[in-house]
Amino acid sequence: MTFRDLPGRALRGPAFGEPIKPFIPDGFPVVEAGSSKRAVVVLPLGVPPVRPWASRAERARALLALEPARRSRITDAAERMVETVRARTDVALETIYEDRVDDPAVADANLIHVGVNAAVRALLRPHWGWVRPELLSRVPIPSAGQAFSPELAPDGDGFVVLALRDPMRARRHLIILGGVGWGTYFGVVHLLARHAGARWLWPGPSGTVVPRSPSWILDRDAPDSSLNLYDEPDYRGRSLDALSARVQSLAAIDAVRDWALNNRLHPADERIYLYEKNPEGQPRSSPLCSTPVPWPTRALIRKETRVPVPHALHDMLSHSSSTLFCRTFDAFKFIPSSTPTSVRGCR
């Protein structure tokens, strides 16, 4: 191996082999004008719901609130999906939790799964045995075709976008799974950019471009197939420091943060600037909460502002650590039998 021939390449390519690719040859209708068929967004249990925010400031307040557990990348991703579909078609997608997918009210709806849930697991389980080797044989990594090992694990930012027809039901599934929550979000914005033409050129509504259309049917009109897609970044740590340096309001910080996320960057220091600028002038309490908060908020801030580094650089490590496997792709939580037992359940 030379310095010009390095491991750790991005995994990128179709998630399935050519013969299996067209799962849904006529596309996945998210919104179809004149049709009563609808799509709903499915969230896994345990993440906060998608809420209609009264204002961006309110959303920012919640996003940057001191309890990060109340936010989730998956919720953010679903929210982005709903928001963009509304901007494109004026249709508001409904969001439900996974335990409601069989409710009569949504029994015939197509499902957009944001993040992994029980239904996704059930759907993928029969396929997984051949999906994964096919995937691994298609990616340009040195040990392609070898049995799965942690070193081949994709990055947390990576995602897979799959379109499946439910073999038992007359419904279709669009599945967006990320290695971690970030990956799910990046998968959603990728889908929106690639198929809905959405672009986030600069922060704020003036820089957001979503072409208008009464319908949005994925893949039917696309010249290539990027629905059954597997992707991860070449640079696994991607962040812009001081991106929010020039803004002061909650809403503006939120807008800049959204811009970074929508362009598949990691937020870096929005919280820092928020506190630094401290628009409400309460140095020892949070500007975000009406009730004073004990000042040492580092532990909370840190969760947003850790030094951005690659999530999973296992393949570049000289040592192998099974504990690192916990950072791998969510989809691989369907642990194949060949996986060493030591990595089971490490999440």
Add this chain to the structure above:
Amino acid sequence: MSLSGAGPITEGSGPTMLPLPPELGRPIRADRLIPLTETIGTEDGCAWGGFEALPNELPQRLLALSPSNLATPQIPTEQLGALTGRGRAYSADTMGPRLRAFGWVVGGRRDGSERFIPLSRASTILREHQPAGTDWKFCVYAIDATPSGAAGRLAPVRGDMAEQLAAACVGQVDALRTAPENEAVVSLLPNDGGGWCQCDACALSVSESNGGVGGQVLQAQSAPSQWRMHKGVPLFAAEQTEPAGGASVMLSGQRVPNYAYLNPVTLEGVSTPFVVPTPLRVGFGRAALSPDELAAQGILRTGRQSDVFSRRYVDLVNALLGRFVVPPGPEPVEVWFTLAAYSDWRGAPITEASAREAMARETARLDDETTLRGNVIAFVTGVRDLPEYEPTRRWTGSPLRDWHAMPERFNFARWSLVAPVTGVYEYLLDGQWYLAPRLYSRRLGAALTFSHRCRARAFVGEASAAWSLDGPKWFELAARLWNLGDSPEARWSAAMDPEVQRDLRRDYCRSLCVATEGGESPGPDEALAQRLVGFFDAVESAWCELLDRSLEGYQGSWELGLSTLQQKLAQLDGIDPPGHGDLSRAIPRVAELDAIHRDAQRVAPSVGARVGFLRAGWEVLDLVARVSRSVRYLRRYVGTRTISPTRTIEPAFISTWTTAAPSAPPEPTRDMLRQALTQLNGWFASASVFLQQVRDPVNDRLVAVGVLTREGGGLAWRQGDESSVDDAQFLLDRRGLSQYVDRWNSDPATRFNLDDPESLDRAGGLLGVLIGDLKGEALRIAAAARNFDPMDATDPYHLLLDPVWFRDMLSTRASALFAGGA
């Protein structure tokens, strides 16, 4: 005589040389005004550490003039008035009697409190840290970590303290165990020789700011007499984890329980146990010899890229990690260390010969002794708009062939031999550090691809984005980071997303041109998109060509063109070549963008609004370009023979403003001088409108900071738009200005009074660095004009670049120059 009129300038007219306009009324006491524009920056290029170069015997007053000097006194932001170039500031209120301690704000950001770390020049610290023997010492530089809230402690320690550091890292990992992603990152970052400790050099600023520590006042409450004090800072013994006597050290209202310090007598590093709740940054001290001394002995190739220093740095990191064990716990933790190859230890710690050999053999890496341990990411700092990153200049992999032509690339490749993973640290800053639009996506993309092949998997960009000025820069960068596009390993991309990957710029411009009104958008206006592509291509070419012209023969740096206002203004020459000062003429690019904007409005309101956003970003740039035309022309003319023999960084941008000089006739130049002086005086004397460069991205409008006028006997300040954007490109902080105007109108003692030295400082602080710079420019031009003779081969203008001469000149002559005003 007033220069605001059109009176002739007579050579040798002594005191009437540069009278001030009557509005100012009173003469400036020039012996109290020391322009620093040419003393900023060290010879090794670090603009942040240059203040040690100032002689100790400064005159009473010091006015920092350059927007790029990052002058930052040790005060909290809340008290800041005017902004310097990087958004850092100094305050009218807190300017000390001797503005000595400048610094770069680096610390204490993570908990939201304001802390400032005065920088000392590396060589000064070295001198003070010079041990009796040749034993190396390391500096622990722990931002907001040790000692428990005292930001930016630079505590020199010895190599045998690695164990303690490792324990500190373990503590941090424990603290991060609850992080949702199970990830801990400990940053090992060498401070650039700056920071401060309690050595004499570092304590200098402490003593002069009455105990101000890192920007905060360290108040020893009920300090027991047994506390050892060093220049106002209490020192604790190593075994003393709590101050004795029940008293406590308060820092900004917070208790400081532990301490690490350098024994000022023995110069031994002593530390109490660290508490490291947040990223620990580890730097290292310098060798027993200064870089220059090492270079003189042939140990170092250059002072800039010191293999020896970075070798020691790597050794420290390895020593630290050798003692570091991920502590067991319920949650697995992935720990990464980052190392920043920063500033003058950007050089990879392997010899050139070793690197050549390794690359020629195409062997993997060096042996374990010399390489970093496995979980360290070495971030290599730099800018990637240098000519060597032009995509057509391919890295051949031949060290002998590439070394001189592509020193930065070669250096990165060397780091990839040392570090298991590398990272790219890019100074993207636009609109602040850089006046001109700085679009260099092609080169940056090529650099990212190259770096990726050199094990780079992480990217950090310092971004103070001017969204509307550099246009697609950010969009393109984000896309490239995800998918390099032309790397072999990204071969899937062409099949998957051809349009985006083939032409991100076209994608950006086409998206701009999508009308989003109505129920169904038509396709983008392709013709308009193409014009935008052409516009941005031209902007990018202008910047890159400016660099190429300027950097001929120069081997890489990242602070080029930033040290002085001269250099910053010279950036404008690429988009607005200085000619005869027709101030009414917009710069050509703006005229072009105006035309595109008009057509965009005809396409659709939404398209017009987006292009209007871009157009607005050029507003202030256009203004600055216009008002600086005459100055830039003059500089270009006068500056023909101004290359300073003492500056190593200076030639970088000089060639751009010396090209036409020999043929310029003298008389137009005198006219230009008159015009320039009139203009400059007008800038800082009369009502001024300060616009912001930044287009408010959220509220979608250009922000006018406001208008400062003199009405009757008072200052009037009309606030600009309310906006979420409140950070001017390089002008004023409107909140601070509002406060000042209130104060000025209420208390005559605080008024802008040029006869009052204190007031002068306030004025300098308040009215901003730009104005100060223009004052400096006026002084300079005045002196040049006084001695100016274009036919004289001994043009004394270069003396103006000599700070010593300039200071002497000012002290002996400038007061006379100003005395005749009004």
